[in-house]
Amino acid sequence: MPDPVIALCAPYHHDVLETQFARYAAEYDVRCHRSAAAMTADLQEVRAAGGRVALLVTESVLPDEPFYEAVRDWRAVVPTARRVVAAHWDHFLRQSDELRPGLALGKYDAYLLLPRGARDEEFHTAITELLSDWGATVADPEVVTAKIVTDGDDPLAVGIKDFFDRMGLPARTYPPGSEVGRHVLARLTEESGERPALPVVATAQGDVAAVTSVREVARRVHGSSPSHAVIDRPGETVDVAVVGTGPAGLAAAVYASSEGLSTVAFEAEAVGGQAGTSSMIRNYLGFPRGISGMRLAQRSRNQAMRFGTRFLTGWSVEGLVPGHDGAPHRIRTEDGEVAARAVVVATGVAYRRLGIxxxxxxxxxxxxxxxxxxxxxxxxxxxxxxxxxxxxxxxxxxxxxxxxxxxxxxxxxxxxxxxxxxxxxxxxxxxxxxxxxxxxxxxxxxxxxxxxxxxxxxxxxxxxxxxxxxxxxxLLGAAPHCDWIPPEVCRDARGFVLTGRDVPAALWRDGMPPAGLESVVPGVFAAGDVRAGSMKRVAAAAGEGASVVPLVHNHLATLARART
Missing domain, CATH: 3.50.50.60 (FAD/NAD(P)-binding domain)
Known part of the structure; x- marks a missing residue:
């Protein structure tokens, strides 16, 4: 298949853009045009031939029509391409009031200053982010992490493919009669002597298996060894167990482990929670061009792992047994228990079912x-x-x-x-x-x-x-993931966890309410969408996840004082 196209409309500064985009020529078909009409005609030819267009870059001043009309026309021809306006420094400030509103309306994806010299890495950071976003959401992966063999319409195969996408792992589906499908199935047939039930998943690590759930795939991809999972390790008690890895859980894991607390994070399926399914979060602080939920989740996961968090992906928590009189809390799974001095409930919410x-x-x-x-x-x-x-x-x-x-x-x-x-x-x-x-x-x-x-x-x-x-x-409202939480942890009429002053006054300790994000059970906290009264925004959830860590420190200090 021909390389994806990067199309440049550079009537006045083609020398700058052609030089800057030369670094992409090894893997993209970089084409430079001197007018909007010429670029439109070329894009139409590419589309008619079945080609792919990854990126459109235009100067902010064009000779034959206003740039915003040209961008609108190009969007109609190749709606999946990312769009960039690169303004010359003579025009950048003068046009900024005109150009910035277009970002909010989605007319284009970035408004950048034309590079003023070699190695303008700020410019290229924006370009590579947009190309990465295009590659993750539009293009078929060139190299796949997982191969899914499925026959016809299969909801489970769709769920597995979505899981891999959310985990940032390129995957592709193949029919059983294809060359790849036959090769994958032959490996299992040789072992068992009979054709396996579909779907079958083959990973880059060489694991091939017929699977029956997305959770099983998560466990196979990320490991399910009890020794790795700190399950049933005699005498080991972690400082913090985080249940759920949406923005709140990930933030709690990052800040807890970065401050030296031994931290374990449970996730039944894909890291990122509901936010991880978002194609583009445009109002998250620090990402002016937006960030996909998948990338936000995977970057946060890697950050937490760097500080020492152990992720138990594919581990479904079945229950919580609160500890009393300083005893650790116990997180129950089908494979055993994890003892933790503090628990952060960050299981978020699920979309409400339509019920038809x-x-x-x-x-x-x-x-x-x-x-x-x-x-x-x-x-x-x-x-x-x-x-x-x-x-x-x-x-x-x-x-x-x-x-x-x-x-x-x-x-x-x-x-x-x-x-x-x-x-x-x-x-x-x-x-x-x-x-x-x-x-x-x-x-x-x-x-x-x-x-x-x-x-x-x-x-x-x-x-x-x-x-x-x-x-x-x-995408219908929200229902909390709280079925595994015991009655001792108070919830409101809709099932959200009550914390701080929202806990009924009759349950306060010594006339004082729990700490702001603490439940009625000492050492059990709630953060993010699962908490009653939360804002239900990604940034707010991440803020609560970070804010819960000082409260965990206070709880651990209280336990230490009680032991002395």
């Missing part, structure tokens, strides 16, 4: 709870629907619009402004591929076996209409 049989029967077959970034590629040129009015729904709609012919957001309220951040509301309004249908809910779905249509009811009039749909992405 015809919809639930097609989960993984065109219906997805969450953004399911890996499924976006399958929607190219088709119509899809997103249900939900929060930021996650808005981010999913923006990402899907790069692929799908149309994206319709269905929301029960009269508008998105009540529940969605303003920057996303404005970006969606600008995006001509996205429509918002208020006062609407899904009441039925159909297709054999994959989703082909949905029925939508107007909640005010009761009228029901039927629509063709290649994908239905459900």
């Amino acid at each position: 049989d015809s919809v639930e029967d097609r989960v993984g077959l065109g219906v997805h709870y969450g953004a399911a970034v890996s499924a976006a590629r399958e929607t190219e040129g088709r119509d899809v629907y997103v249900v939900g009015g929060g930021n996650s729904a808005g981010q999913a709609a923006v990402h899907l619009s790069r692929f799908a012919r149309s994206v319709t957001i269905l929301v029960r309220r009269r508008s998105l402004s009540e529940t969605m951040s303003d920057y996303l509301v404005r970006e969606l309004a600008y995006n001509d591929r996205v429509a918002v249908r208020p006062c609407a809910e899904v009441v039925e779905a159909g297709g054999q076996p994959t989703l082909e249509w949905i029925a939508v009811e107007d909640v005010e009039t009761g009228a029901v209409t039927r629509h063709e749909a290649a994908g239905l992405f459900l």
